Amino acid sequence: MTTNVISLVSIGAHPTSGRARRAEQDARAVELGLQMAGDKLQVLHAGNINEPTLRSYLGMGLPHLHVLEQPSGADALPVLGDYLREAGAQVVLTGSQAETGEGSGMLPFLLAEHLGWPLIVGLAQVESIDGGVAHVLQALPRGQRRRLKVRLPFLATVDNAAPKPRQSAYGPAQRGELAAHEVEVEEDELFTGASLQPAKPRPKRLKVIKAKSGADRMKAATAKASGGGGQVLKGVSAEEGAQAILKLLIEEGVVR
Amino acid sequence: MSDIIRRDPRAEWIARNRLHPLHAAMQPVQQSWMGPNGVMRKNVHGVGFIGPNGIKRIDRSGAQQGGAAKRTAAVEVQLPLHRIAEPAFYINVVPDMVGGRLSSHDRDLLGLARQLAGHDGAVLAVVFGEHKESAFATAGVDRLLVLDGHAFDGYSPEQRVQGLRAVDNQFNPRHWLLPDSRSGGGELGRRFAASLKERPATRVWQVKDDQCIGRAGAGQQDVARPLPRVILAAVECAEPVSDTRHEVLPVELSTTLARSLPRIEDLGAVAVDPAAIPMAEAEFIFSGGNGVKDWALFHQTAAALGATEGASRVAVDDGFMARDRQVGASGTWVTARVYVAVGISGAIQHLQGIGACDKVVAINLDPGCDMIKRADLSVIGESAAILQALIAAVEAHRHGAKRDAA
Amino acid sequence: MLNTLLPILLFAALGLAVLGALRRANMWRRGRASKVDLLGGLLAMPKRYMVDLHHVVARDKYIANTHVATALGFVLSALLAILVHGFGLQNRILGYALLLASTLMFVGAIFMYLRRRNPPARLSKGPWMRLPKSLLAFSVSFFLVTLPVAGILPADFGGWLLAALLSVGVLWGVSEMFFGMTWGGPMKHAFAGALHLAWHRRAERFGGGRSTGLKPLDLSDKSAPLGVEKPKDFTWNQLLGFDACVQCGKCEAACPAFAAGQPLNPKKLIQDMVVGLAGGTDAKFAGSPYPGKPVGEHGGNPHQPIVNGLVDAETLWSCTTCRACVEECPMMIEHVDAIVDMRRHLTLERGATPNKGAEVLENLIATDNPGGFAPGGRLNWAADLNLPLLSEKASCDVLFWVGDGAFDMRNQRTLRAFVKVLKAARVDFAVLGLEERDSGDVARRLGDEATFQLLATRNIQTLEKYCFKRIVTCDPHSFHVLKNEYGAFNGNYQVQHHSTFMAELIDAGALNLGQHKGSSVTYHDPCYLGRYNGEYEAPRQVLRALGIEVKEMQRSGFRSRCCGGGGGAPITDIPGKQRIPDMRMDDIRETGAELVAVGCPQCTAMLEGVVEPRPLIKDIAELVADALLEDAAPTKAPLKREPAEVH
Structure with a gap:
């Protein structure tokens, strides 16, 4: 039995140039979907069908991409929810956070709430799907993994621990088909009060010295700055050197 | 280090023993002495000490004298206690508590909460399970709510959201603050906000005059908006509390939590090669x-x-x-x-x-x-x-x- | 008896040869159409053969003379033999002529035989070891058979035994030379080679011309394949070209990837394409295999995908597109075109650019530079130089094309040095600044024709807006692409490499140069400057002007060995036994030079990546900038000073 997998994709923005591209995490969601369902994978986008960047998802070898046509600023949540329920999705994959717009990463959570489905955050790998129950690996910081058991249907977000997306090729991207679906448009209320502005560089936190006396201030100013010049062990035996290294590793907690 | 001045018999012995290799180091540094003509002589080079950048520093307060200041008078300053008897409102914080302790991200968040609480509000920290933290007081926690129980063990996001909803019902806080981190806060905050049907402000790095600014998209833009009820704040969103002490009064949930069947089951950590x-x-x-x-x-x-x-x-x-x-x-x-x-x-x-x-x-x-x-x-x-x-x-x-x- | 047997043998062999030729031609016609001047090519063929091809062969005098003797002898003997023995024109003069021709061929064949006694590794063995003997059999048999015709011996001399022997000899000779020629024997090279020269895909290469730019794909034509997936996706004259290979292995000897132990051997690649066009396996290949890949495990046919049947993808990605194979090939086969054609399929259709390839291409699309740097930082290297922008000036003499080296800290030193030279020479120059994009070189070599065309058309649109006399660049890759590959998209400019431009400045006396101090210097020819564009002299001229006597490497000029940085090879990064830049550094060390002058950011990066201690690496622009005498005014434009008024 194959699982009905749907990947949700959005339009991304390159981190340095800001130009439109396929979103990194969404592309990973497509990749994971392709690994799970192969040709049967459905890929869904809510937004403008004329966006040329959508073709870069098709370039991953998808024959179709379903587009729920919406103007920008419309709320994607209800239309996505309706589509997913009607399509009988069992596993819905999406990136953790959009690269454009607000990018709050709330969509999967709201969608899960809307559908009443469980949500897995940071899906790294689907180990097995058996009898309506999936065993999956969740990515934790520092490359660690946690095994979870979840009932179908479920939603999952993927982050950078998911498999690297395959290259988008020009040929399939040109041949693939963008299938438009007309849906009702609902205005998103967030942008009534919020405004987007170019990112300001965040100030670096200064080491604030709260000194009660001049002497304290003096002490703080002359205290050894951390990281300036390390300890160099020269002319020690290999054993002593090894002990010193091991001591540091144990202190840092990386050797247990 | 204790403030009582103690004798060091070994040092005294070395100072007496001229054959000891450390003898010279244990001699008191002579700063001034009577010259042969009865004029007081001063060793100007002996004054001060070498600072970390190799520059000589002279500290005339007398607190620091070369290597001589062996016993630092480490006076534990008793910070003033900030007391809130009858909180007008609550600002709730759910720290990550990585390893059972407040992380620096948590402290920043508590600093922000303190800022929002002002004089009348109380900062209520909600902690799941056991913790090892002893410094809630200096971190700015006025009230501490520990949600204990096996239901919150391991990875239990759905159960925790239920717990937070119960807290929300009872205390009706003005704001909920969670760290927007990968170690749990980011996820829990979003789940909680979704269940409250609130649109949280995410990756918030500045709060000023009821407006908050958070990073948007892939970090190329900021979104500025009125301060919502649920705030997921980034690292260094505010200065941590540093000059007050707080009560850390324990509070409890008046209702017992309903246990629901978790849809996500934690099968434990996987050994990663x-x-x-x-x-x-x-x-x-x-x-x-x-x-x-x-x-x-x-x-x-x-x-x-x-x-x-x-x-x-x-x-x-x-x-x-x-x-x-x-x-x-x-x-x-x-x-x-x-x-x-x-x-x-x-x-x-x-x-x-x-x-x-x-x-x-x-x-x-x-x-x-x-x-x-x-x-x-x-x-x-x-x-x-x-x-x-x-x-x-x-x-x-x-x-x-x-x-x-x- | 011979008189009856010989015509039968000859005409049977000829008839079979014609059949074979038709069969072979049908194989070639499986390829796609190509615009070729069929008749004009045929008419030009003898000249191409005797002049252009001979120039390449004549680099090795021994083989050139041997080939002239053998080939001329054979062509004459064959024609005369058909007249004399086929049509029975037992004319004495013809007989003598035939004797002479076969003697000539015999002499050539003897030398050919001597060469084959202890053949170098690059030569194929197998049937090729038989060929000198077949040539000898052909020439000796026809010599002896013709002796009676010339009247030197009586007609029935030697009796039936000799006659039988001779007929066996003739049979051997004609089957190798006529029948084998069109049925896939070693002599195929003569037949296919002649037609290949006539219908070559780059006719401009003949008559001293140069054609090195890759041919564009027509992306608007939806029916055309994107690159080459199966042998039949090559154009028919490319297939014909593969058939022309003589397996001399000159390409193999020149190939840097082969020497580095990467799984590429240009000769084997061409032979695999021959296997592909005819169908079968590579088991019969009698030369050096791809390093690390045994012969006999690959096979294919015209309708099967090439990659992972006939050749492995990593073979194609090992190529640095240095063009050393094409330069060496006596049959003027276009290896690089074929490799890029197949790469195009892998990238455009399969999305299978290995290692960092995909990332680089994505960066090129999103940021116009392969490193993914913010496009707004393109001019940061020159923040303090106050460079004139073309968008402000609108016109200038020299457009300085900076290239993607602008983002590389090492190359910024070169760029700054060149700006110093430009300023010292008071050249009216400007840069495009943020309007510049990657030239598209890497994208194109990685097979991403779509991204190349995107970048090229946008660059051309930018350049169209302005007025300038010429483009000068420090990057031979941009130089080549701007000069030779933008033409297909209506971007025709006068483009110069900075070494050429500096040579001109020095000639004109616009630079006041001192002498280079200290160390001995060698020069490394960048492939895209030398072999691609024939500029070997200008950089050396500049170095001479600095008082440098270049200690030439053994492999320099058109034989220069690649640094390993071209064709996206550092990006696709196919492992070998050693690294190409290490080998090149050994070449450099051999000269004993303490400094190597280069003229390419890629070469600089690759050579500086060699573990120290090693000779210093400096760009020519840096050497010139170091030698500039700043205080004295240039000789050409002496400063005019108003005489001070004296009161």
Whole structure:
């Protein structure tokens, strides 16, 4: 039995140039979907069908991409929810956070709430799907993994621990088909009060010295700055050197 | 250190024993003496001490005198207690409590909460399960609510959201603050907000006059909006509390939590082969370069230490390591907490790649190489001998630990 | 008896040869159409053969003379033999002529035989070891058979035994030379080679011309394949070209990837394409295999995908597109075109650019530079130089094309040095600044024709807006692409490499140069400057002007060995036994030079990646900038000073 997998994709923005591209995490969601369902994978986008960047998802070898046509600023949540329920999705994959717009990463959570489905955050790998129950690996910081058991249907977000997306090729991207679906448009209320502005560089936190006396201030100013010049062990035996290294590793907690 | 002045009989003995190698060091530094003509002489060079940058400092307060100030008068300043008897409102904070303690992110968040609470509000910290933290008071927690119970053990996001909803019903806080982190807060906050049907402000890095600014999209834009009820704040969103003490009064939930069947079941952590951890994420990298001659020994050491292997470009070019193991500007930019560089001289591209590493250990033959300048600890010597000693030391350490446990 | 047997043998062999030729031609016609001047090519063929091809062969005098003797002898003997023995024109003069021709052929064949006694590794063995003997059999048999015709011996001399022997000899000779020629024997090279020269895909290469730019794909034509997936996706004259290979292995000897132990051998690649066009396996290949890949495990046919049947993808990605094979090939086969054609399929259709390839292409699309740097930082290297922008000036003499080296800290030194030279020479120059994009070189070599055309058309649109006399660049890759590959998209400019431009400045006396101090210097020819564009002299001229006597490497000029940085090879990064830049550094060390002058950011990066100690690497612009005498005014434009008024 194959699982009905749907990947949700959005339009991304390159981190340095800001130009439109396929979103990194969404592309990973497509990749994971392709690994799970192969040709049967459905890929869904809510937004403008004329966006040329959508073709870069098709370039991953998808024959179709379903587009729920919406103007920008419309709320994607209800239309996505309706589509997913009607399509009988069992596993819905999406990136953790959009690269454009607000990018709050709330969509999967709201969608899960809307559908009443469980949500897995940071899906790294689907180990097995058996009898309506999936065993999956969740990515934790520092490359660690946690095994979870979840009932179908479920939603999952993927982050950078998911498999690297395959290259988008020009040929399939040109041949693939963008299938438009007309849906009702609902205005998103967030942008009534919020405004987007170019990112300001965040100030670096200064080491604030709260000194009660001049002497304290003096002490703080002359205290050894951390990281300036390390300890160099020269002319020690290999054993002593090894002990010193091991001591540091144990202190840092990386050797247990 | 105690403030009582104690005699040090050993130091006195050394000061008397002129044959002792440390004799000279134990002599009191003579700052002024009577010259042969009855004029007072001063040793101007003896005044002051050498500061960290090699510049001589003279501290006339008398608090610091060269190495002589052995007993620092470490007076524990008693910070003023900030008391809120009848909170007008609550600002709720759910700290991550990584390892059972407040992280620096949590402290920043509490600082922000304190800012929002002002004089009348109370900061209520909600902590799940047991904790080891003893410094809630100085971190700015007025009220502490510990949600205990097996339901919150392990990974239990749905149960925790239920807990937070119960807290929400009882205290009806003005704001909910959660850290927008990967260690749980980001996820829990979003789940909670979704269940409250609130649109949270995410990645917030500045709160000012009921307006908050958070990063949007891929970090190219900011979104400014009126302060919502649920706030997921980034690191360094505010200064942590530093000059007040708080009550940390325990509060309790008046209702018992309904237990629901969790739809996500935690089957526990999976043992991850350190070699399989992506380099960019690995916490502990053991990296080899041109100076490594015995690669079998190198791999053996990495396995013994349980470290993820890395390599310099040259080692990769020479075919000793796979390309995906290359650390540096043209390879992977790593973020390891501990980075051990064996036989890597430290080309600029390589040093760029380890810029985010916390502690760097270098093993190298050449004491003048750039890696040693970067390293926190360097051992100069033949790598093979040191690696062998390291394997032996690790094994001895592990055996010792086992014996202790037994 | 011979008189009856010989015509039968001759005409049977000829008839079979014609059949074989038709069969072979049908194989070629499986390829796609190609615009070729069929008749004009045929008419030009003898000249191409005797002049252009001979120039290449004549680099090796021994083989050139041997080939002239053998080939001329054979062509004459064959024609005369058909007249004399086929049509029975037992004319004495013809007989003598035939004797002379077969003697000539015999002499050539003897030398050919001597060469084959202890053949170098690059030569194919197998049937090729038989060929000198077949040539000898042909020439000796026809010599002896013709002796009676010339009247030197009586007609029935030697009796039936000799006659039988001779007929066996003739049979051997004609089957190798006529039948084998069109049925896949070693002599196929003569037949296919002649037609290949006539219908070559780059006719401009003949008559001293140069044609090195890759041919564009027509992306608007939806029916055309994107690159080459199966042998039949090559154009028919490419297939014909593969058939022309003589397996001399000159390409193999020149190939840097082969020498580095990467799984590429240009000769084997061409032979695999021959296997592909005819169908079968590579088991019969009698030369050096791809390093690390045994012969006999690959096979294919015209309708099967090439990659992972006939050749492995990593073979194609090992190529640095240095064009050393094409330069050496006596049959003027276009290896690089074929490799890029197949790469195009892998990238455009399969999305299978290895290693960092995908990332680089994505960066090129999103940021216009392969490193993914913020496009707004393109001019950061020159923040303090106050460079004139073309968008402000609108016109200038020299447009300085900076290239992607602008993002590389090492190359920024070169760029700054060149700006110093430009300023010292008071050249009216400007840069495009943020309007510049990657030239598209890497994208194109990685097979991403779509991204190349995107970048090229946008660059051309930018350049169209402005007025300038010429483009000068420090990057031979941009130089080549701007000069030779933008033409297909209506971007025709006068483009110069900075070494050429500096040579001109020096000639004109616009630079006041001192002498280079200290170390001995060698020069490394960048492939895209030398072999691609024939500029070997200008950089050396500049170095001479600095008082440098270049200690030439053994492999320099058109034989220069690649640094390993071209064709996206550092990006696709196929492992070998050693690294190409290390080998090149050994070449450099051999000269004993302490400094190597280069003229290419890629070469600089690759050579500086070699572990120290090694000779210093400096760009020519840096050497010139170091030698500039700043205080004295240039000789050409002496400063005019108003005489001070004296009161």
